[in-house]
Amino acid sequence: MVLATGDFTNDPELKGRFMGPREARVPGVNETATGDGQKLALALGGRILNGDLALGPELRFIPPRHKTLTARLPPWRLLAGLMVWSMDHLPAALLRPFVMSFVTTTLAPTPALFDSGAILVNRHGQRFAEETDAPAFALPDQPEQAAWIVLDARVAGLYAAWPHFVSTAPGVAYAYVDDYRRNRPDIFTAAPTLAALGGCLAMPAGALERTVADYNAARPAMSPRPPVGEGPYVALGPVKAVFIHNEGGLAVDAEHRVLGADDRPIPGLYAAGATGQGGLLLKGHGHHLAWAFASGRRAGRLAAAAPTAG
Numbered sequence: 001m002v003l004a005t006g007d008f009t010n011d012p013e014l015k016g017r018f019m020g021p022r023e024a025r026v027p028g029v030n031e032t033a034t035g036d037g038q039k040l041a042l043a044l045g046g047r048i049l050n051g052d053l054a055l056g057p058e059l060r061f062i063p064p065r066h067k068t069l070t071a072r073l074p075p076w077r078l079l080a081g082l083m084v085w086s087m088d089h090l091p092a093a094l095l096r097p098f099v100m101s102f103v104t105t106t107l108a109p110t111p112a113l114f115d116s117g118a119i120l121v122n123r124h125g126q127r128f129a130e131e132t133d134a135p136a137f138a139l140p141d142q143p144e145q146a147a148w149i150v151l152d153a154r155v156a157g158l159y160a161a162w163p164h165f166v167s168t169a170p171g172v173a174y175a176y177v178d179d180y181r182r183n184r185p186d187i188f189t190a191a192p193t194l195a196a197l198g199g200c201l202a203m204p205a206g207a208l209e210r211t212v213a214d215y216n217a218a219r220p221a222m223s224p225r226p227p228v229g230e231g232p233y234v235a236l237g238p239v240k241a242v243f244i245h246n247e248g249g250l251a252v253d254a255e256h257r258v259l260g261a262d263d264r265p266i267p268g269l270y271a272a273g274a275t276g277q278g279g280l281l282l283k284g285h286g287h288h289l290a291w292a293f294a295s296g297r298r299a300g301r302l303a304a305a306a307p308t309a310g
């Protein structure tokens, strides 16, 4: 048997055990990442390596209510080949709407927005964390576990062009404020005043103005973060806090056999992908996927070729 059920970023129990109680309260962006394979092997004497390491938590925009066209495409080899060909040969202007639907849907807003002066508020129009100090950990305690990024006119203008992008798939594309206005009207709100913005977001009357006034008044004079200035204002959100993926896979040997007591292989049990990451640290674009493809193919072949017991 080959265990290949992914990682455990969406399992509070394993996250609590290997990462900590704060981490356990932040969900995984991938709902199916419940660590079922790891749990099965743990019950048989297996062990998890690097269980404390993960990408996140980070802020991500909620997905659109309806799946985008690109998200609905089936994983056919022919279609994938056509997409690769299109990326290499079609003019950028033709590709941009498709690429933008991905970049504005799946990817994280840059934390640099907060360095530039954006603030993060909850459904009550209140700041609830220092925006530049891992605010994602505070999000599970907020109403609806949701928050909005508020930009004044200066910050919105800054993030309208390179080098100030809202989100990116590095080397593929960059999305700016106007890309969100066009592609994600469900998470884009603009208004001339803070009162109007708070009203559009169903926040209590006066709350957002009070938050901004208090924030601007309490900022230390030497703060590197500029105060919130004049409108018109833009709110991007809701954002949620999520873990993206984690490194906590089972200990395996070079043949992908799951190791049990005294590092002896558990008979007939193999693991691949995130479940059988075996202590590998996969830093860099595409390395996790490459490991999943390569280890899955190898583990499947080795398991099929192994002599069966009895």
Ligand SMILES: Cc1cc2nc3c(=O)[nH]c(=O)nc-3n(C[C@H](O)[C@H](O)[C@H](O)COP(=O)(O)OP(=O)(O)OC[C@H]3O[C@@H](n4cnc5c(N)ncnc54)[C@H](O)[C@@H]3O)c2cc1C
Pocket (backbone or CB within 6 Å): 004, 005, 006, 007, 029, 030, 032, 033, 034, 036, 037, 244, 245, 272, 273, 274, 275, 285, 286, 287, 288, 289, 290, 292
């Ligand atoms: C938002 C996001 C962005 C990412 N970006 C990148 C990137 O740019 N580059 C990169 O290299 N990696 C990236 N990763 C990580 C990469 O996707 C994973 O490392 C990789 O998919 C792991 O492959 P896997 O086959 O081990 O697990 P998965 O792809 O998670 O597949 C596991 C499968 O097992 C199924 N499953 C789970 N439990 C059970 C059960 N009990 N019974 C039956 N089936 C079950 C799940 O439904 C799922 O289909 C990203 C991950 C996420 C979530």
